[in-house]
Amino acid sequence: MDSGLYLLFHRLAPFVQRHNSGYRATWLPAAEALRVLDVGGQPPERLHDAVLLDCTPDLTPRFALDTASCANKGALEAALDGSFMKMRSAFFLLSGKDAHMLSKGQALLRWHGDHRFSGRSGRLSLRDASGSKRTCPDTGHVQYPQMAPVVIVLVVDGDRCLLARKDIHPPGMYSTIAGFCDIGENVDMAVRREVAEEVGVTVSSLNFVFSQHWPFPSSSMMLACHAVAEEGHTEQISVDTTELEDARWFSRDEVHSAFSRPVPPEALSGWAVSSPEESSQAAPGDVPFWVPPKWTVAHWLIREWIQVPKLGLMSR
């Protein structure tokens, strides 16, 4: 671990630096990560708390390390010339290619933080060197990091598609319908139930198309589908307002326009902060409709529908 590259987090907030008009995640060499620990008053052995993420093609190991033990976050940020940003904010502001590794790093660090004690004996479990599992010292029971399966679906009705937004979304952003699979459900059952529950629409056919690891709320496996709404059941959407702020049909032309214009800057003002108290998000107001960032599976689903006009007519 004294070589390699490190993504730093502080209480699960990833370290990012300004880059062009946005932000990027920064891979720090081991020597730099050690310097940061020193600034934070931590011994070099803390580097061994890092979890292994992958190896580059030239076999350089890459790690994620949480610096939560360093109380003075501001001193770390000053030493590194960047900031620890809330993951949700980072996901909207990053240039893109780093999103997957940030997501994996945060998910793995969170899992270790949440599973320190064995569910069998209640004793502190021991992690292996790479951080890929934990073992109970009494019973030998091994726990592995887990992901929760989530279905995500673009429902179409001819030349229009159904998109929804939650109140936690930035103003103007509409996304696809999503929901956790219940125990015992397959993807088909979960899609039909979620769409019926959240918008009151019946799905007549569906196709599985993509998957994606997603860090929210802890670690999810997004299972993405295209689905067709049943004829005659599309006019009355009944929005579950405990879950969604709004849901509505968007024409292909409206979605095309959203793809061809940049994200409205006012939609993201107030997102580049590290705590909810600092946040001052713009009111929904008149921010033009936009779609999720291009590294999200929701974006891929919507883009594919735009690019393949007959998609909504395919069935399993």
Ligand SMILES: NC(=O)C1=CN([C@@H]2O[C@H](COP(=O)(O)OP(=O)(O)OC[C@H]3O[C@@H](n4cnc5c(N)ncnc54)[C@H](O)[C@@H]3O)[C@@H](O)[C@H]2O)C=CC1
């Ligand atoms: N990558 C992407 O493009 C997108 C990802 N998503 C993600 O999909 C996920 C699920 O969507 P939601 O509409 O929130 O799900 P949902 O419609 O199932 O509602 C969330 C509720 O489900 C319950 N729940 C059941 N099992 C749960 C579990 N294992 N973990 C947490 N809560 C559980 C909780 O009460 C929670 O409040 C979210 O984390 C969201 O960030 C959503 C849209 C786009």
Ligand SMILES: [Mg+2]
């Ligand atoms: Mg949902």
